[in-house]
């Protein structure tokens with residue numbers, strides 16, 4: 592990946608535009624303050640909590656700090672449908688929609704959002720995918736899964752794709 596100092600000037604101008612909210616990155620707030628009491632939080636909730644418009648603007652500011660130009664460019668493109676790895680698979684951890692980086696050589700994980708089903712890894716910048724976004728696969732029953740989990744205390748709001756809505760409802764019945 593090229594360093595930011597090698598980027599063409601138009602791109603740098605664009606990056607500066609993206610960083611106008613960069614102060615928000617260092618704002619000291621409770622790290623999980625975006626996690627909702629009522630529902631399952633996503634990347635857009637996290638982005639807005641930190642002062643960004645949406646998940647791509649938040650990732651953009653983080654990538655600018657790292658100087659990962661290929662990944663910054665990738666944020667403006669649609670996900671590559673036939674990347675070697677992927678899609679990233681959404682799961683729920685402590686009340687947040689998350690996905691692991693599809694690159695088996697990377698241990699990254701990010702908060703993702705069902706309203707923009709893309710994945711940018713802040714650990715590797717999707718380098719294996721040439722900085723392009725991976726698609727994210729969400730379950731078709733995501734609303735019902737969220738509804739069942741939202742009845743629980745936050746630390747028990749966990750879901751993995753092998754679990755059905757019925758599994759969650761039964762666990763609620765047994766434990767709440």
Ligand SMILES: [Zn+2]
Pocket residue numbers: 692693694697698699712713714715716717
């Ligand atoms: Zn990664």
